[in-house]
Amino acid sequence: xxxxxGKAISAAIRAELKEKVAGMxxxxxxxVILVGxxxxxxxxxxxxxxxCEEVGIYSEVYTLPAETSQSDLNGLIDALNDNPAINGILVxxxxxxxxxxREVTLRISPExxxxxxxxxxxxxxxxxxxxxLPCTPAGIMELIRRSGIDPAGKRxxxxxxxxxxxxxxxxxxxxxxxxxxxxxSKTADLPAVTREADILVSAVGKAGFVTADMVKEGAVxxxxxxNRDADGKLCGDVDFPSVAPKSSFITPVPGxxxxxTITMLLSNTIKAKDAMYFxxxxxxxxx
Numbered sequence: 001x002x003x004x005x006g007k008a009i010s011a012a013i014r015a016e017l018k019e020k021v022a023g024m025x026x027x028x029x030x031x032v033i034l035v036g037x038x039x040x041x042x043x044x045x046x047x048x049x050x051x052c053e054e055v056g057i058y059s060e061v062y063t064l065p066a067e068t069s070q071s072d073l074n075g076l077i078d079a080l081n082d083n084p085a086i087n088g089i090l091v092x093x094x095x096x097x098x099x100x101x102r103e104v105t106l107r108i109s110p111e112x113x114x115x116x117x118x119x120x121x122x123x124x125x126x127x128x129x130x131x132x133l134p135c136t137p138a139g140i141m142e143l144i145r146r147s148g149i150d151p152a153g154k155r156x157x158x159x160x161x162x163x164x165x166x167x168x169x170x171x172x173x174x175x176x177x178x179x180x181x182x183x184x185s186k187t188a189d190l191p192a193v194t195r196e197a198d199i200l201v202s203a204v205g206k207a208g209f210v211t212a213d214m215v216k217e218g219a220v221x222x223x224x225x226x227n228r229d230a231d232g233k234l235c236g237d238v239d240f241p242s243v244a245p246k247s248s249f250i251t252p253v254p255g256x257x258x259x260x261t262i263t264m265l266l267s268n269t270i271k272a273k274d275a276m277y278f279x280x281x282x283x284x285x286x287x
Contacts, residue, residue, distance in 0.1 A: 004251045009146050010259035021056040028273035029058040030088040031080045036066035041092045051262045066096050081109040088114035088269040114268035132268045137169040139260025152177035157197035159183045165203040202237040212242035221250040
């Protein structure tokens, strides 16, 4: 069993990104909007700001009260869309219940949608010509690639069909030439399906959901879950003690997929800056 060290791989990628930013004429800029006082969201936002500082990305954090109206939030997004110093915009989810998440997603310019949630960017991913890759699935693909695992020709099973992880994860594995099955709550005989997987990705949000009887001997197991067990300890979807001995590679929780998500957000912000640079050069040529 080989442990996939997300912290080490994330640190290596951030060092590469820091070097790239240092060579840019102007720093990329990321704006993060936090509405309300959800403690977990506040921690995520602080971590994102700290990560930006680490690699040299300019960042702005907008903390809005929970009672912020849809029109006020839309107005801030519009202003950031028009701000040339900002290359990426991220609205921290979940939002207070009176705000419309889909409206917010559609409001962010596709060119600054570094989460890759906008339908236009989702369409580009489906087409096989992505502008940005969704952060968590992209991070997983980096973990797989940098661990020397080639998905081509392998059977991959993704448990979970969310728009944020499950669906785009399947698309990225498919783009890497894996044969992909997506499982969900209505899948019949789930263990029989997961036992066929050479690469198994679980993103269901249930502690200890994946047990040893669901895993093929020698499988690569990627645990996207961030849950709490009965004792309040952070754990994943995978019952690590029973599954790890059967796995060829496995991600731990914490320290596996988690560190990669913010790192890929940084990568997308730099890509957005690069894209705007080349667009500006093309505009100059045309003029």
